[in-house]
Amino acid sequence: MTGWEDIRAEVLRRIRARDWPPGGMIPTEEDLAVEFGVARATVNRALRDLATSGVLERRRKAGTRVAALPVRKATLDIPVIRLEIEARGQSHSFQVLKQSFMEPPVPIASRLGLGPGFKLLYLETLHLADGKPFAHEVRWLNSEILPRPLPDFHALSANEWLVAHVAYVSGDIAFSAEGASPREAAVLGVAPGAALFVTERMTWTAESPITFVRLAHGPGYRVQTLV
Amino acid sequence: MTGWEDIRAEVLRRIRARDWPPGGMIPTEEDLAVEFGVARATVNRALRDLATSGVLERRRKAGTRVAALPVRKATLDIPVIRLEIEARGQSHSFQVLKQSFMEPPVPIASRLGLGPGFKLLYLETLHLADGKPFAHEVRWLNSEILPRPLPDFHALSANEWLVAHVAYVSGDIAFSAEGASPREAAVLGVAPGAALFVTERMTWTAESPITFVRLAHGPGYRVQTLV
DNA sequence: GAGTGGTCTAGACCACCTC
DNA sequence: AGGTGGTCTAGACCACTCT
Numbered sequence: 058m059t060g061w062e063d064i065r066a067e068v069l070r071r072i073r074a075r076d077w078p079p080g081g082m083i084p085t086e087e088d089l090a091v092e093f094g095v096a097r098a099t100v101n102r103a104l105r106d107l108a109t110s111g112v113l114e115r116r117r118k119a120g121t122r123v124a125a126l127p128v129r130k131a132t133l134d135i136p137v138i139r140l141e142i143e144a145r146g147q148s149h150s151f152q153v154l155k156q157s158f159m160e161p162p163v164p165i166a167s168r169l170g171l172g173p174g175f176k177l178l179y180l181e182t183l184h185l186a187d188g189k190p191f192a193h194e195v196r197w198l199n200s201e202i203l204p205r206p207l208p209d210f211h212a213l214s215a216n217e218w219l220v221a222h223v224a225y226v227s228g229d230i231a232f233s234a235e236g237a238s239p240r241e242a243a244v245l246g247v248a249p250g251a252a253l254f255v256t257e258r259m260t261w262t263a264e265s266p267i268t269f270v271r272l273a274h275g276p277g278y279r280v281q282t283l284v
Numbered sequence: 285m286t287g288w289e290d291i292r293a294e295v296l297r298r299i300r301a302r303d304w305p306p307g308g309m310i311p312t313e314e315d316l317a318v319e320f321g322v323a324r325a326t327v328n329r330a331l332r333d334l335a336t337s338g339v340l341e342r343r344r345k346a347g348t349r350v351a352a353l354p355v356r357k358a359t360l361d362i363p364v365i366r367l368e369i370e371a372r373g374q375s376h377s378f379q380v381l382k383q384s385f386m387e388p389p390v391p392i393a394s395r396l397g398l399g400p401g402f403k404l405l406y407l408e409t410l411h412l413a414d415g416k417p418f419a420h421e422v423r424w425l426n427s428e429i430l431p432r433p434l435p436d437f438h439a440l441s442a443n444e445w446l447v448a449h450v451a452y453v454s455g456d457i458a459f460s461a462e463g464a465s466p467r468e469a470a471v472l473g474v475a476p477g478a479a480l481f482v483t484e485r486m487t488w489t490a491e492s493p494i495t496f497v498r499l500a501h502g503p504g505y506r507v508q509t510l511v
Numbered sequence: 512g513a514g515t516g517g518t519c520t521a522g523a524c525c526a527c528c529t530c
Numbered sequence: 531a532g533g534t535g536g537t538c539t540a541g542a543c544c545a546c547t548c549t
Contacts (some may be wrong), residue, residue, distance in 0.1 A: 060538080061537075061538085086515080097516095098518090098540090098543095099539080101518090102538095115517095117514090117516045117548090118516075118547045119515075119548065120516080126364045129363075129457075130360070131359070132358070133360060133509075134338075135358055185548060186531095220353055229509060230358050232462035232481070232507040233507070234503075235479050251463065251477075251479075252462050253479065270461070274461075274462075278460065278461070279459065282458070285521095286549090288519085312535085323520045325520075325521090325537090326519060326520080328535075328537090331535090341526070342534090342536095344526070344528055344533090344535045345533055345535075346527095346528065347533090347534065347535080
């Protein structure tokens with residue numbers, strides 16, 4: 058009954074027990090395969106998993122060592138906002154506060170790699186959980202590459218429409234803390250300057266930017282992870 | 285020249301091209317292996333990777349489908365604070381502001397699973413980047429399970445000593461935004477109530493809590509990820 | 512140059528889940 | 531009950547990088 062997860066557990070045990078101290082080398086895959094009586098591929102699977110979570114550092118020829126200063130890798134789930142609210146047992150609704158077609162501010166245009174004069178669809182939305190303000194969303198959409206016809210974003214969340222109708226995208230995410238602007242304060246019902254948790258996302262198709270989203274969450278919002 | 289990464293790329297291309305739409309089934313591993321002319325294990329590796337990043341959903345017997353509402357999985361690197369500062373080309377230093385042995389506040393004690401009357405080592409530290417305040421750290425250490433002798437934490441960062449001398453640990457991480465307390469404001473040189481980015485970490489050995497850390501970062505701090 | 516991890520193969524058995 | 535993904539094996543070749 059020796060699977061790769063058993064081997065991973067045993068390796069972790071030895072690291073915790075300091076049989077294999079931080080910064081030290083551990084035996085080769087082949088040695089471990091012999092010791093545990095499994096194929097090398099099974100050991101490889103276990104060690105590879107520990108390397109992707111930052112516990113081990115592996116290099117060809119150099120071998121495998123226990124990470125001295127482990128860069129912990131944490132995995133976060135970034136769910137669709139409706140699911141996030143429903144997972145709390147609350148009901149999700151939203152209001153489109155503003156919709157227009159205009160040139161984005163320079164910082165956003167440059168981050169999307171767009172020249173001056175390029176217009177984007179702008180959407181400002183308030184997300185509500187059980188009718189109470191949950192997050193303020195500002196979104197810039199590259200309408201040129203969106204499939205037609207465009208839906209009525211007052212009736213359908215832009216996020217979910219994109220997920221269902223636009224190709225799977227890659228992108229990056231950033232978290233920060235910012236003081237609430239007067240507008241955000243008014244919309245979210247907090248004091249101006251109150252600490253907001255801000256999530257910024259940029260998404261792309263293979264070649265073109267699709268959307269930039271900024272989500273500002275009110276007090277009490279947490280992003281949590283299990284390591 | 286067909287490796288599992290090529291297959292992952294081709295599968296992603298088909299999803300992006302909507303050959304395989306969101307929520308739809310894709311062929312079985314065996315079919316794809318035949319089509320691509322590789323072993324099933326190679327296809328499995330590619331699809332497994334896409335499943336862990338949230339693009340695909342897989343179930344035995346049910347098969348593999350394109351995620352309809354993709355819960356994006358983002359991976360964050362949580363480096364040791366010294367490395368984080370040095371990676372910006374700045375130099376790291378720190379000052380221990382306070383050190384004592386006392387009972388923690390109830391919320392922290394309960395989160396660590398400790399009964400009343402249990403005393404912990406308390407450390408309050410200011411981290412500096414190029415001499416300027418970078419982050420304010422509050423740390424509670426379970427001194428009972430620490431190896432002896434304890435070092436002089438004024439000379440050696442508690443974090444790095446722990447990494448080097450205590451068993452590799454598991455734990456969880458949470459991010460939030462909070463207004464600066466008067467003390468944090470004074471120490472970090474910001475206005476009281478200013479938005480701080482807060483990272484809270486709890487770490488454990490197999491059985492016992494080791495430490496609770498709260499890091500408050502000043503304005504401008506971002507946590508970024510590549511998806 | 513040589514040793515190490517990275518990957519692939521072809522086949523097999525199993526656990527699980529839908530039918 | 532049967533089909534699907536999850537995993538393991540034994541062997542092989544390759545890429546990288548340290549010496």
